[in-house]
Amino acid sequence: MERKKTIVATASLAGCFGCHMSLLDIDERILSLIDLVDFNKSPINDIKNFTEYCDIGIIEGSCCNSENVHALKEFRKNCRILISLGECAIMGGVPAMRNGIPIRECIEEAYMNSPSVKGHNPEMILPNDPELPMLLDRVYPCHEIVKIDYFLPGCPPRADLIYSALEALITGNEMKLPYEIVKYD
Amino acid sequence: MKDLFPDTADELEIGEIAYQDTMIDTVNAIIKKYDHNPTRLMDILIDTQSEFGYIPPPIVAQISRTLNISIVDIEQTLSFYHFFSAKPTGKYTIYLNNSVIANMMGREEVARTLEREAGCKFGDVSADGLIGLFSTSCIGMSDQEPAALINGKVFTRLTPFRVKEIIRDLKAGKRLDEAVVEGLGDGANAQPEIRSMVQNNIRKKGPILADGYKAGEALKKIVKMKPEDVIAEVKLSNIRGRGGAGFPTGMKWEICRNAPGEEKYIFCNADEGEPGTFKDRVILTEYPKMLMEGMAVAGYAVGAKKGILYVRYEYTYLQQHLESIIEGGRKKNYLGKNICGKEGFDFDIRIQFGAGAYVCGEESALIESAEGKRGEPRDRPPFPVESGYLEKPTIVNNVETLCSIVKIINHGAPWYRSMGTKESSGTKLLSISGDCKYPGVYEIEWGFSVNDVLEMVGASDVQAVQVGGPSGTLIGPNEFNRTLSYTDLSTGGSLIIFDKRRDLLKDVVMNFLNFFIDESCGSCSTCRNIPVFLRQKLEKILNARGVQKDIEEMLEWSKILKASRCGLGLTAANPVVTSIKNFRSLYDKKIQHGKDYDSNFDMLIAVKESCDAVGRVPQMS
């Protein structure tokens, strides 16, 4: 086969890895997928840095800290097409449940007041090492940080949806969207 | 938004009246006045609020016990309306209008002066509990802005100087009516029952506002007719509702008359919440007899014995006046039993005040509110004509519609149809405000062009006109030849004029979006969310971060609002959609060209709060 393989990169930002699990859920089709694609930077193969410009970047999770923002911007720079995968990436999802609460309150709850830390942090230390990512005032969906080309909804999106989206992008054929793969209740 | 439900007792102490046991008797007396009737919860809360300036949790609990309804049922009504509060709002509660017109007429300076003189910010009460400052949506005084309500009393044409005087007087312990130093308004505004500085500003009279109206003429005429014939006459006149939606009145009455059931109701919608509208206020002031006669005519025609005049809270200063007119009507036998000697023609009216909520002007929300609930529009069908107030067939008509009916009965349908255009018969009251020499109320025949109106009101250098309030259309000079009619520019009568000095996006569209966001009842996810997204986009564009795609997305998202339950959501994107359509260049000038995406994200701003919290200097790589 002469055709150059499509290069795919993936990342999990503020997410639960459930979307990546769903990606693996395409079962034996992963074999035919491997025929079509090479994975670059991704938790699937543990490649930490981009080694070449990619065709497709898949993002799970939203942006809750400066590191997420940085990673997402890297993906935008290194991928021709960027996909928001799943509710967290698209809307903020579960992490965004903190959005109604001032970040100061969240931090105090986590390190000073919640039952699991109360009494165990007598000096009331709040983590502020320069090495740590800085928390954002709220959790941002990916498209509010960089331009996103496609959105695959679901929590997680069904494996069939992910597979048919990738297949469509790679082959250039129209995506199959039967009712079952975009119905949620 | 005010924090309506304080968590701690301390927070309750800031006002001059903290909760005391002596309140219990007062509240019991109020509840008794309304016969322990839970559907009169609005009145009970209004009276309690006006008695104490707030409605604290112990009183809510007491009302709940006494009426045998749940605390949550009371809280949902209490928290829904702008003019109820669970926390003290000051001995003198000042609600300053924040409509676009108030802003144009100098609200900002007035607001800053108020804050300085009162010693507290908007949304707060001064430390001594004397003065509370709050903002509110249009209070129906657009031709005399900036205006405010102080303990329900209207203060118009405020200036920094006037405000200083008022606050000084209040601090010196003067009574509120002593603070009205600029004299009283014209006409009935000066009468003892009203004694208000509000001006009618009637600039042009037509058949409705004509002098020489004799109360009772229409009633004497209809008692000689069969109810069906009254409806036939109304249908023949072709009159359509003047409240904005334009439903044919005769047809509405006929459906209600034919609806099964003995008990039926007539509602007059005097909620008048559309910013820029105030003509109903002028009718309530100068022509209330005509309005009530119109309600009685409707009662006769559809077979209803009870009428409810639903008046917005902002017009409570007219309460005594309206009540004495009702009393007078009873004495003359224009209301009550066997009206005008007609056996079995019984009809009486009660007034229901609102408590501050634009959406209550929507007819089914109006009914919910009159039943003591939060003003949340109902799912339709069934329509109110089949199942309305207390699930009985109910007519809801606008103030002006009912007045027009009286004239139609007096002079006949053909006379009425000789005015206006073929599809839009008769006349329309316009509420004119904004940049013009003669703001006020004008009665014109349908078919006037916008140009005619602008000439009539002395407007020059006009950049745009908002026809029909925020829920209407923003048009520019190339459309000023369009006519006011149900077939072209349909309107409830509000025209707001903007001259070339105004920034349409920042001052007008943004203000309208804020209005819809504040006033949404929150039931539909479309109406609760999309206007907020639209505001974010508009902010982004105004901050010079917008791109072409933002404008396209605003238009796309606006379409989703069409899935909303009531007119508020259905029209909430109109300011955006019509300004993009008619003033595209204003948007184009503000966006970045040659760029297809801008996130508007600023890391420094986004991490500031968390870095401050943990004591860390943000590091940007």
Ligand SMILES: Cc1cc2nc3c(=O)[nH]c(=O)nc-3n(C[C@H](O)[C@H](O)[C@H](O)COP(=O)(O)O)c2cc1C
């Ligand atoms: C959000 C909203 C607010 C409204 N406000 C008013 C109002 O203040 N006065 C009014 O007469 N109609 C108002 N309406 C229209 C009423 O629902 C209803 O159509 C009208 O009162 C019927 O009377 P009409 O046929 O005489 O016009 C409003 C509608 C909506 C959706």
Ligand code: SF4
């Ligand atoms: S969308 Fe659902 S599955 Fe995916 S990361 Fe978020 S929570 Fe996990």
Ligand code: SF4
């Ligand atoms: S459209 Fe808005 S105001 Fe109307 S019912 Fe829905 S949420 Fe309430």
